[in-house]
Amino acid sequence: MVSMFQHYAELLARFAEQSHDGYAIFSADDVLVCANKAFLGTFNQSAATLLGKSFTDIMRLAFEEKTGPKIETQDIEQWLARAQQVRRQREFRLFEVDLIDGRWFLFSEQTLVSGEILLQTKDITKQKILEQHLNERAQRLNDLALTDELTRIANRRSFVASVQSELNRCERLNCQIALLLLDIDHFKSINDNFGHQAGDEVLQQLARLVSSTLREYDIFGRIGGEEFGVFLAETDQKTAMAVAERLCQLVAGSPFSAAGQQLTVTVSIGVATGYNLSFESLYQEADTALYKAKHSGRNQVAFAAAAVLLP
Numbered sequence: 001m002v003s004m005f006q007h008y009a010e011l012l013a014r015f016a017e018q019s020h021d022g023y024a025i026f027s028a029d030d031v032l033v034c035a036n037k038a039f040l041g042t043f044n045q046s047a048a049t050l051l052g053k054s055f056t057d058i059m060r061l062a063f064e065e066k067t068g069p070k071i072e073t074q075d076i077e078q079w080l081a082r083a084q085q086v087r088r089q090r091e092f093r094l095f096e097v098d099l100i101d102g103r104w105f106l107f108s109e110q111t112l113v114s115g116e117i118l119l120q121t122k123d124i125t126k127q128k129i130l131e132q133h134l135n136e137r138a139q140r141l142n143d144l145a146l147t148d149e150l151t152r153i154a155n156r157r158s159f160v161a162s163v164q165s166e167l168n169r170c171e172r173l174n175c176q177i178a179l180l181l182l183d184i185d186h187f188k189s190i191n192d193n194f195g196h197q198a199g200d201e202v203l204q205q206l207a208r209l210v211s212s213t214l215r216e217y218d219i220f221g222r223i224g225g226e227e228f229g230v231f232l233a234e235t236d237q238k239t240a241m242a243v244a245e246r247l248c249q250l251v252a253g254s255p256f257s258a259a260g261q262q263l264t265v266t267v268s269i270g271v272a273t274g275y276n277l278s279f280e281s282l283y284q285e286a287d288t289a290l291y292k293a294k295h296s297g298r299n300q301v302a303f304a305a306a307a308v309l310l311p
């Protein structure tokens with residue numbers, strides 16, 4: 001019976017030695033007492049170098065020789081002190097480790113009551129690469145869902161979402177807000193005279209021009225067709241009007257080129273300001289003002305007088 005158990009124990013040891021997963025045991029006083037080939041491979045070191053060394057010495061060596069686990073720190077002693085704080089604190093721990101050579105490993109750490117640790121490592125590089133691709137793809141899809149394809153600025157959905165969140169913040173701070181609605185004048189005639197492609201180029205140039213003049217925290221988006229929105233947080237009527245005037249003059253004074261021709265483009269801008277407004281009422285106010293600007297001759301700014309206060 002004893003010899004049969006001994007046989008299986010030896011078999012287990014042989015499997016462990018040949019396994020692609022790494023196995024290692026640290027003694028209660030944290031010395032590496034045994035490790036298979038795969039484990040030594042994660043450190044890129046030989047058994048002669050690592051066996052008999054303490055955990056801290058092994059990690060110091062990895063840090064100094066820049067081999068094995070990536071240790072991102074300026075101060076290895078501080079890093080080791082932090083690592084020691086989590087070691088042996090739980091009976092079982094699972095954590096991911098990335099190596100300097102680009103591979104990733106899943107480490108499982110099993111601690112006995114008597115203090116010995118069994119470490120098992122599994123190569124998860126393929127899964128991590130797949131995960132990275134999926135994350136990048138999700139990010140790209142997210143960007144696509146939030147970005148207007150033609151102008152590369154925020155689309156209506158993302159513009160409204162960003163404005164909503166700013167409206168909530170401004171409501172908490174009780175600060176004034178402003179919305180500017182910009183609409184290209186006689187845009188239909190640009191399309192009719194120079195073609196739809198030229199119209200697209202004008203939309204792209206306008207988006208670039210406006211983006212380049214706004215502050216980093218202003219919210220700019222294409223609401224639809226030839227209509228754009230600019231949301232300014234913590235902005236009073238006087239400032240909002242000044243920004244709108246500046247934009248109106250900037251557009252009228254900037255050369256646009258489409259279909260190989262130089263064009264003059266103008267915009268009409270409706271401005272609404274107020275406190276504690278919903279997006280819908282703010283938009284309605286700005287739209288009324290925009291209508292006023294259009295009907296007063298275009299290439300100008302108009303203000304919506306009454307700002308509606310929410311109950």
Ligand SMILES: Nc1nc2c(ncn2[C@@H]2O[C@H](COP(=O)(O)OP(=O)(O)OP(=O)(O)O)[C@@H](O)[C@H]2O)c(=O)[nH]1
Pocket residue numbers: 150183184185186187188189191195196197198199200203224225226294298
């Ligand atoms: N090229 C291009 N044209 C677009 C796009 N979206 C909307 N349009 C065109 O924009 C034009 C808007 O025309 P209108 O609403 O009559 O407005 P307008 O000609 O600018 O006149 P006013 O706004 O009154 O000054 C329509 O001809 C739409 O087809 C787009 O993405 N690309």
